[in-house]
Amino acid sequence: MIMKKPYVFTSLTRISPLPDIEFQVAPRPFDQWENGDYVVAEVTTRRNALKVELVNGRMMETAKGDLVVGALGVRFATLEAVGSWQDVQEDLQMHMLTGAGLMGRATSRSFQLPPLIGIKYLGHVKVDGHFTGMDDYVKHQEHADFKTPCILMVGTSMSAGKTTAAKIIIRELKKKNLRILGAKITGAGRLRDILVMKDSGADAIYDFVDVGLPSSICEEGQYRKALRTLLHHMAGEQADVAVMEIGASPMEPYNGQTAIEMLGDNIKTIILCASDPYGVYGVMKAFGLKPDLVSGIATNTEAGVQLIEKLSGVRALNVMDPESRGEMVDIIMKTLNSKTPLAVEGQKIKN
Numbered sequence: 001m002i003m004k005k006p007y008v009f010t011s012l013t014r015i016s017p018l019p020d021i022e023f024q025v026a027p028r029p030f031d032q033w034e035n036g037d038y039v040v041a042e043v044t045t046r047r048n049a050l051k052v053e054l055v056n057g058r059m060m061e062t063a064k065g066d067l068v069v070g071a072l073g074v075r076f077a078t079l080e081a082v083g084s085w086q087d088v089q090e091d092l093q094m095h096m097l098t099g100a101g102l103m104g105r106a107t108s109r110s111f112q113l114p115p116l117i118g119i120k121y122l123g124h125v126k127v128d129g130h131f132t133g134m135d136d137y138v139k140h141q142e143h144a145d146f147k148t149p150c151i152l153m154v155g156t157s158m159s160a161g162k163t164t165a166a167k168i169i170i171r172e173l174k175k176k177n178l179r180i181l182g183a184k185i186t187g188a189g190r191l192r193d194i195l196v197m198k199d200s201g202a203d204a205i206y207d208f209v210d211v212g213l214p215s216s217i218c219e220e221g222q223y224r225k226a227l228r229t230l231l232h233h234m235a236g237e238q239a240d241v242a243v244m245e246i247g248a249s250p251m252e253p254y255n256g257q258t259a260i261e262m263l264g265d266n267i268k269t270i271i272l273c274a275s276d277p278y279g280v281y282g283v284m285k286a287f288g289l290k291p292d293l294v295s296g297i298a299t300n301t302e303a304g305v306q307l308i309e310k311l312s313g314v315r316a317l318n319v320m321d322p323e324s325r326g327e328m329v330d331i332i333m334k335t336l337n338s339k340t341p342l343a344v345e346g347q348k349i350k351n
Helices: 162-174 192-199 220-235 256-266 277-287 302-312 322-336
Strands: 024-026 038-043 067-072 074-076 081-084 093-096 102-109 118-127 150-155 180-186 204-207 241-246 267-273 293-295 343-345 348-350
Touching (some): 150 162, 162 267, 162 322, 180 220, 192 204, 277 302
Parallel strands (some): 180 241, 267 293
Antiparallel strands (some): 024 118, 038 067, 038 118, 074 081, 343 348
16 A cells, blocks of 8 residues: 655645645756746745645645645735745745745745745656646636626735625625626635635636646736636636636736736726725826726725725725625626726726
């Protein structure tokens, strides 16, 4: 009987069969490393305030000596951590850049974030004698063109309230007996956000991990190919409406602008979630975007709501307040039923 080593499989391995099969681990020359490669690393820090996300979305504490399976990737988080597999040095020391198993060497970290989990590269994963990565497990089935009307959740930054607003919108629209697709199409890989959408009533959930990306920081051509595949998958769900979230903000290097361009006329409603009233004005000016509604942390008080509306001329609502949800739904349904699609000019959106 062959005993498998007690590996910790992070959620970036969820598209692969790795948790259920035998595989080998072997070092690979650095000049052959690629974004999305599956690798095994050993936890080197004894006490970790942060946890790893497993394939089922549950969080697990790690201990020194644990063997973790994740993927090489890049993160550029304005409020948390920055790092890349390309920054790994000869000592092969790395960090868990996200709890989902995004692995690379951190180059910058917010002082408000606990120390990242330290790990040391042991080797790449080999299946049947071949090195393997996320892209090897992407399903390339074809469906009709994606034509589902989209409610697009955009933020002025990360942690602005997009996922919270998305789950409330999904709950309210499910009351209208709509079939809803929930998706996160840019950002750094985490299962948590789309599980929140599922738990809120979404009939199907997707993200860029499903098409082989550990994060959406990659060459534009690679992202376009991945999103095109993802849109084909989502078209097969035949949803009435899609609630889609763009991680971080469109101005950050996650290919948010490309995603908006590719969605094109499918975008019927734009909800901008803001962490600061002045961020609303900044995104509108910098990106040429006029949202249909502003929500998020900046709308937590009447002072924030009034300042947003004064600066932007756009209705602002705290969707956490049950009394605001009727108006929120009215705005969404009006835009969804509009016969005039949003016009996309290059990488800028205008109503």
